[in-house]
Amino acid sequence: MARCRAAAKDWGRDVADITLVAVSKTFGREEILPVLEAGQRVFGENRVQEAQGKWPELRQLYPDIELHLIGPLQSNKAADAVALFDVIETIDREKIAAALAKEMEKQGKAPRLLVQVNTGAEPQKAGVLPGETSAFVELCRKKYGLAIEGLMCIPPFEENPGPHFALLRKLAGELALEVLSMGMSADFETAIELGATHVRVGSAIFGQR
Numbered sequence: 001m002a003r004c005r006a007a008a009k010d011w012g013r014d015v016a017d018i019t020l021v022a023v024s025k026t027f028g029r030e031e032i033l034p035v036l037e038a039g040q041r042v043f044g045e046n047r048v049q050e051a052q053g054k055w056p057e058l059r060q061l062y063p064d065i066e067l068h069l070i071g072p073l074q075s076n077k078a079a080d081a082v083a084l085f086d087v088i089e090t091i092d093r094e095k096i097a098a099a100l101a102k103e104m105e106k107q108g109k110a111p112r113l114l115v116q117v118n119t120g121a122e123p124q125k126a127g128v129l130p131g132e133t134s135a136f137v138e139l140c141r142k143k144y145g146l147a148i149e150g151l152m153c154i155p156p157f158e159e160n161p162g163p164h165f166a167l168l169r170k171l172a173g174e175l176a177l178e179v180l181s182m183g184m185s186a187d188f189e190t191a192i193e194l195g196a197t198h199v200r201v202g203s204a205i206f207g208q209r
């Protein structure tokens with residue numbers, strides 16, 4: 001958090017506009033509790049099932065926890081995801097949009113929603129392609145009534161992330177979307193420079209996985 005604050009100051013950003021999402025995947029209650037005790041409330045998990053195993057209990061202790069799903073979602077897990085998460089960052093295909101819309105209606109719950117963009121067009125990576133983002137966001141809005149708040153990306157591991165963050169910001173700007181989830185332990189300072197509203201930081205907080 002101190003590094004986030006410093007980066008915000010360096011780049012002339014208001015620290016209140018940047019949310020630190022502490023990525024607790026693979027870590028258990030013993031490692032998460034001290035981070036909660038330190039005051040952190042926003043956490044990210046990449047697997048629905050793993051999150052179900054630890055967060056309901058931690059939420060009883062800290063009811064104001066905000067949980068983000070940052071990993072790929074399968075449509076058969078949509079019900080569990082809607083029940084557990086406050087923010088789902090990884091909508092990337094129509095089937096998921098449809099499954100989430102149905103579950104949100106059924107459960108009367110409305111997690112906040114982001115679309116994942118595959119900025120590097122990597123074949124193995126989830127996310128809509130940059131050129132398809134606008135049409136996909138429109139589809140989510142018009143056909144499924146989903147209030148998409150922003151975009152998320154994971155740049156290619158071996159590349160300079162800056163151009164990917166800049167591309168995500170440009171796409172969000174064209175769609176008047178305010179939330180930009182980008183930047184991890186290795187590059188969150190660059191992401192803050194380039195407009196991130198949410199940085200997803202795991203190992204810099206919890207240590208190596």
Ligand SMILES: *Cc1c(COP(=O)(O)O)cnc(C)c1O
Nearest residue numbers: 023046070184185200201202203
């Ligand atoms: C694991 C993960 C992170 C955090 O990665 P670190 O390098 O540990 O900070 C961020 N975003 C996503 C989508 C992840 O899966």
